[in-house]
Structures are given as structure tokens and as C-alpha cells.
Amino acid sequence: MITVAEHRARILDAVPSLPSERRSLADALGCVLAEDIRSRWPIPLFDNSGMDGYAVRRGDAAAGAALRVIADVAAGSADDPALGRREAARIMTGAAMPTDADAIVPLEDTDLGVAIRETAPAQITILRQPDTGAHIRRQGEDAPAGALAVPSGTTLGAWQLSAIASAGYDEVLVHRPPRVAVISTGSELVAPSTTPLRGQIPESNSVLLAAAVRASGASVTSVSTVADDPALLRRALDEIDADVIVLSGGASVGAFDVVKAVLGGERGVKFDNVAIQPGKPQGFGMCESGMLAFCLPGNPVSVAASFEMFVRPALRTMAGAGIIDRHHVKRIAAAAWRCPPGRVQVLPVIFDDETVQPATSGGSGSHLVTSLAAASALAIVPADVEHVNVGDEVTVMLL
């Protein structure tokens, strides 16, 4: 038996981050940046107005002063109207500041003049004198040209993508997200919509794994179910084109453990008992084809736990992510439960701001698929804890 840390280290040591590729911003959501993005320009690009209003010479714009409106500066306009004494230019938020002006008077600090639509008023009266520089956004005050806008290694959400566009790019270099094939093994598995005969059960692990892979940001290249027949599994494996294969079932010591029978023959793939519950029998390694294989046990809760503990961190590493783990928090146990001696327990749980408890009261068996439906997190209980008591502090991995 090896520890969870040993198995995890073995996996992460073997897992490369994938080569980078150029993607449009529209296609890069959730990807990890593989280059530093530096702004092509100062941000803002030029002095501009922070308000809709009037660009004025501050000295002319005392409360009560009447100014002649001699120009209109719209957003996008390259105009730079000259302002004489007691002259103002109407200006829109974001429009370039006239060189002669040194303050903005917001619309609401004027009498609005004669007409505020279509045609600019000929004259406005100032209600409140602006400070010098009021409502002017200065060129480069947000960032100078060449400033680091988004560092390499950042996972790209909406906000980061927006910053990259502002920095002057419509494409980025990102790590290619891993391409993953999912295989469920087991002669007992039938399609969920059929009526199972004695000994048969609806196939659900591929549904879980495909969705979990997608939710991790990786793509699913194929999903298949294979009976406990080495020739069929060999053929299914030969047809796969992916970076990673995630198999469920057949990784134990049973006589019909087809995954172990087939992949156990690969030099690079090793099967171990890992000190974890559920999910003890685990296989991992690189096939001769160059694809990484994860061989997980066949029970749904084992699959869910193994995916979160071992597969997802590997997929995030391949995707280039700096933070590969889910967020962990501490919660107080609101119920007591038993833990397997000498094994890390990974238990589907529900939690609130303060407490945590098992998702089902029925037990902690690896076959309790309904506990998954109700759960929103996994409690991670260290191997040396044999009993969680009410009031104990528990580590919870949020999903």
C-alpha cells in the first residue's frame, strides 16, 4: 500500500504541461496563458474625459460663468478643438481631451444649456467650478505602455480576457487543454435507458468522468463502454487519439480485471493499492503510445473521489495551471462518522458556512451513488483519524 501523497507525487512527476497554441480570445476562456501579456499602449491611450460634460479652461469656469460652446467632441473623434477665453467644448465620456482644456465640468454641474440632444447648445452656464484636472483620465495612469497586463500562468476568465483585449491583442498563446478519452469497463454495464437484467447495472461512470473532464477545462475526445474482454479493450485503446485515457473498473485484483490484464502489460503503467477510501486500487502510467492512462476503480463514488484526488490535478497541470487544486476550507463536523484505519477518507459531504456532514446518512460505502447527487464537496480525513466526532474540525474540498 502506498500513501495518497506518494501516488499523487508519482502522477504529477510524470505529467507534462502541454505545448502552447495560439487562440482567439473568444476561444480562450478557461485556458492558461503561456506568455506574459504586456500592454501595447499606455492605458488610457490618451487624456480623455471621465464624464459626459464640457471640457473647459478651469479659470474660466467659475460658478455662474457663461461659456460659449464652440465644438462637440464625440467618442472616437480625433478632433482637438482650440478653446479661446470663455469657450468650452461639449465632450463625451472617453473622448479625447482638447489640448487647451484642463478640466471637465460634468453635465449635471451646468444648466444643460439650451438643447442637450442632437445639436449642442450655443451656451452653458456653470453651476460649480471644477478642480484643475477634474474628471480627466490621464494617458497611462492605469498602466504605461509595456506594462505587464496579465502574467503567464494566469487562468483566463472574462476579466483577464478583457484586459488582454485592452492591451491590444485579439489572440493569445495558451497551453493546449488536455484531450481526454473516457472508457468504462465492465460486462455488467448497460445503457441507462435500457432495463437491466439480473447482474446488469446502468452505466454511469462515463457520464461522470466526461462531465468532470469538461468541467475541469479539458476536452473529451471519446466516451465508450467496453465489456470485460481483453481483446475488446485492446481494440478500444488502439482507436483512441488523446493525451489522457481515464478508465474506470477492472483495476482491482479480481480474476476478470480487464484493465489490469491489458494495461498491466505496459511497462510504464503501474497498479498500486493506495491508502485511500474509497478508491484503493489505482493504476497510472504512460502507455507505449505516449498516452497517459488513469485506471480507476469501478464504483461511482470511487470514480468521483479518484478523479478529484488524482486525475483533475494532473489535467490542470497539463493545462499549464499554477494552482491545480480545488479550494479547501475547514468546517466543523455536525455529525459523527467512522473512518477507515490507515487510509485517507474521501467522503461526499454537504456543508454550510460553519458545518459539514456526510451527504447521506446511509454510510460511507463506495457504492452510495445517491450520496453524490446530494453532495457538493468532499471531506478529506487524514489516514490517522479513525472517527470524526461532532465538533471536530474537518478539511473540505469545495467543488
Place this chain on the structure above:
Amino acid sequence: MITVAEHRARILDAVPSLPSERRSLADALGCVLAEDIRSRWPIPLFDNSGMDGYAVRRGDAAAGAALRVIADVAAGSADDPALGRREAARIMTGAAMPTDADAIVPLEDTDLGVAIRETAPAQITILRQPDTGAHIRRQGEDAPAGALAVPSGTTLGAWQLSAIASAGYDEVLVHRPPRVAVISTGSELVAPSTTPLRGQIPESNSVLLAAAVRASGASVTSVSTVADDPALLRRALDEIDADVIVLSGGASVGAFDVVKAVLGGERGVKFDNVAIQPGKPQGFGMCESGMLAFCLPGNPVSVAASFEMFVRPALRTMAGAGIIDRHHVKRIAAAAWRCPPGRVQVLPVIFDDETVQPATSGGSGSHLVTSLAAASALAIVPADVEHVNVGDEVTVMLL
């Protein structure tokens, strides 16, 4: 000026949850279930073995007893071998229990017999007597037939999809996720990869909105940028086929505020000043076409804040979600900052397990696009707070 709560209530009152549709499980990740899923069968479906090992009559299986192995029960097999005195059946995890057996002896509690691969051993010796019922998973012990497996209203993650498959379904009724069109308005906007002239800036709001819409689980039907020209905007709007249009820019009181000029003519669309910073000028309502329109201000941080405060809750409501808001936590301010009097402040922040601080030290201006790149959350400061001091407790909306 209306309050944030008033604007939000007006939006949520007007927003329907969308009709439901049937989807395959592979296509339902992130959708909200529109029906109760009840298990078609008891789970487990039949008494089965929880371990690889031997199905025995417990009374025959004292430590040291030698049992004749008379059958092999593989996973998926419908066999029900009769067991006589001192007979055992080799059985795989998940395989149906022989009716005559009342316990499982795991492989590791036997001498493994003669051969453990391919051919079953003719005889095994028991090392440890099992308890009655040991390692038998009983039919229905997880859930009886008809039990509620996943309730209507659940957002479907990998675990819930797996439970639905186990319950016997390969399709589900889900709320249709909203289809959203994104329009950036502004004559100053140019494609990010071009070199802007005086007065021009790279268009980034549509990048932000499209990604934020997708990340919310909705789909993006079109993304466009339109100059400040009512005829062009009218034409762009006429071409849209979506449930929701999210516009940025042109919602204020400026002379060229094209969104207000065009959509202000729609009876159902209302423009308000909302007591929020950034994001004060907001438009919302139903167009005559039946599409809902959100008219957001044009600054990137305003767009980000408005999306999280107003648009995303509406999209989640349309998608049928019960929980429409992001998770909020409390953190202690590690820096001081000023807040606008009388307006809720929505500030891009960074945070750790204990503290929170603004994502940039440069200020809280709505144009600080770089603050978005660094931020991973929004601080939400109530309208009556004018200054956050170091040590103050702050509400943080996690993304």
C-alpha cells in the same frame, strides 16, 4: 436615483425562467433540472458483492476451512449457481450474489487457492470467517425504486449527471439556458489588434461580456460592435435572435448615447441612475420584439460590476437556477479605501483566507481595466459606508 435592491428587484420580477427541453446527459452539464428524477429501480438493483472474493455459506467458512469452488460469477453474469455444503463461488465486485450464499470472503481473506487468473482455483482455504452478510450490498439499500434521486431545480454537475444515469435515464428535462447577444457600442471602439488613432480605444467589453455569459452557463448567439449611430444600432438589434441582449456603452445622459436614443423609445425599456459605483447609468426592460435588454455603461469595470450585480442573476433565473447569486464571504480589509457616499461600491479585489484588498492600489475608478486582470472577486460595500478602514469586515463576492 434608485437603489441597487430596487433595480435588481425590477429585473428579477421581469425575468421568466425559460421553457424546458429534453437533453442527453452528455449535453446537460451545467443545466438546471426541470423535473424530479426518481430511480426507475432499487439501487443497488440486486444483492451483489462489494468485494472481489468468494460467495460462501458463512457457516461453512470458518477460519481454516477448505471450500470447493464450483462456479465463477463475473460482473454482468445472470448466473445464480446453487451452493452445496462446503462449496463456494468465485465472485467479482458488483456481481449478483448467489441466492444460496450469505457472505462474501474477500480474496485477501483466503489463501488465493491455486490459480487466480483465467481459471478459477478448484479449492480455497478460508483465513478469516466472515460475518453474516459481510460485503453484501443489498438490493435497494442505497435507494428504493421510485426514490427521489435528484430534485428539480438542481444544477447538474458531473455527480448529479452520474446519479441520473444510475437512476435509469440517458436524457433529462432541463431549463433551456438563455441565448444571449452581446453588442458593444461606441464610435471610439476598434479591434484590439489594430493601432488606435487619437480618440480610439481597443474594444474589450464584448470580450468580457461574451466570456462572462458563457461562464454563467448561457450561450452567446452573436457578438458585435456598433458605432454611435442610431440607424446602425437599430439594424443590429433587428438582426438579433436571442432571449437577452446585453449592450455596453451609450446608456448615460450624453448627447451621443445611442443605446438610450434607440432603446429609450421602447415602452418596456427604462433607464435609471442606480446608486452603485461603478455602473450608475443602467437601462433594462423588454423590447417589443420580446427580447430582454440590459443596457450597461461602457467602462470595463462598470461592465464587469453590472454584469455580476444585475445580468448574471437574471441569466441564472432564466436558466431555472434556485441559487442565482455567487457565493459571498466576509474578509478583513488589509488596506483602507474610500467609498462613494450614498452608493453601493463594487470593487475588484484580491483576497486570501482572511483578508481582502483592492486589486490595484491606483484607485477605484471605473476605467481601471488592469484592476480586473488581477482581481478574483468583488468587494460589495453598502451605500452608507464612506470609508473602509484597515480591519473592517467586508463582504466579498467570489467569482
